[in-house]
Amino acid sequence: MAFSDWQLWAEAPNFSRISFSETLDGGQAFRWNRKDDYFEGRWGDNVVRLIHDGDGIHWSAPDRKNPNQVIDALSDYFASDQNFEALTDSLPWRSDPVLETALRAFPGLRILRQPLGETLFGFLCSSTKQIPQIKAICEAVALDLGDSLPDGTQALPTWTQIAAAGEDRLRAAKLGYRARYIHQTALFLSGNPGWLEQTETLPSEAARERLISLPGVGRKIADCVLLFGMGRLEAFPIDTWVQKILVRAYGLHGWKSEQLLDFARIHFGPAAGLAQQYLFAAARAGLIAR
C-alpha cells in the first residue's frame, strides 16, 4: 500500500521542531516512530506520517484514505479544540523559574487526545519500563493480536481481542507481571461493554475512582488515562520523574504523595497536567532536577 503525496496540514498546531518530536514521541503515546525525516504513527484505525519543516506540518496517509477524514482524525488526536497557547500561558511560569525553563525549552508542547482504550493499554504496559520498551511491547502485542491496518501493519488489539487471547500470549510479548493485570482488565472490559465510554462521561474524580477499580490501575496510571485519553488537563500523574522534580527542584523533601498532588493542584491549577508534561520533558532532557 502506497502512501499519498505530502499534503500541508493548514490548521496544524504551532509546534517547534522539538515540541513536535516531544509531543509525539516523548512518552504520551507509544506508537510513533521516527523514520527518515518524518514520524509515522498509528491510533485507532489511522496510520499517518507527519513531517515538520519550515513550512509547517505536512501529512501523508495510505492512498485510499479520504483526505478530509485524515484531517479530522488529526484534529481530534491533537486536541485542536483546546487552546494550548492560552493554557500554557495560564500556568504560573512568571513566578516559577523551573516551569519557565521547561516552557521555553519546549514551546508548543501539547497533550494528545488519544483513544481511551489504547491509552489505558499503553499505560498498563508502562510500569517500571522505559519508553523504548513500552513501545516494543505495544508493537509485539499489535503484531500478535491486532487487526490489519491499511498499510499492512497492525493496530493495537481491542480489549475483547486481548481477553480472548489469554495471559500467556501477553507474557510472550514480554509483558511480565503486567500480563495478568492486563488480561484481567480485558476480561472485565469485554464483559462490560460501554463501561469505559461511560467512565468518560463522569466528572474527573468519579472517573478516576472507576479507573482505579480496574486490575493494575492505580493513581498514576488512572491520571495518565484521564490526561492523555480523556482530555482532563487537571490530571497530574506523578511518576518517578515528576516526583524527583517536585522534591529536588521545588524543595518538597519529605512530602507524601497526597501532599505532592495537593501542591500540584494548587500551584499549577486547572492545566496542571500540561505543566506535568513540560516538566517531564525538561527533566528527561536533563534541563531540571538533575
Next chain:
DNA sequence: GCACAGGTAGATT
C-alpha cells in the same frame, strides 16, 4: 553480578 526502569497490590508493621 546487580541496580534500576513513566507502578500496583497484598502483606506486614
Next chain:
DNA sequence: AATCTACCTGTG
C-alpha cells in the same frame, strides 16, 4: 495508616 515487598524483563 504508613511502610515494605513481590512481581517480569531488558538494559547499563
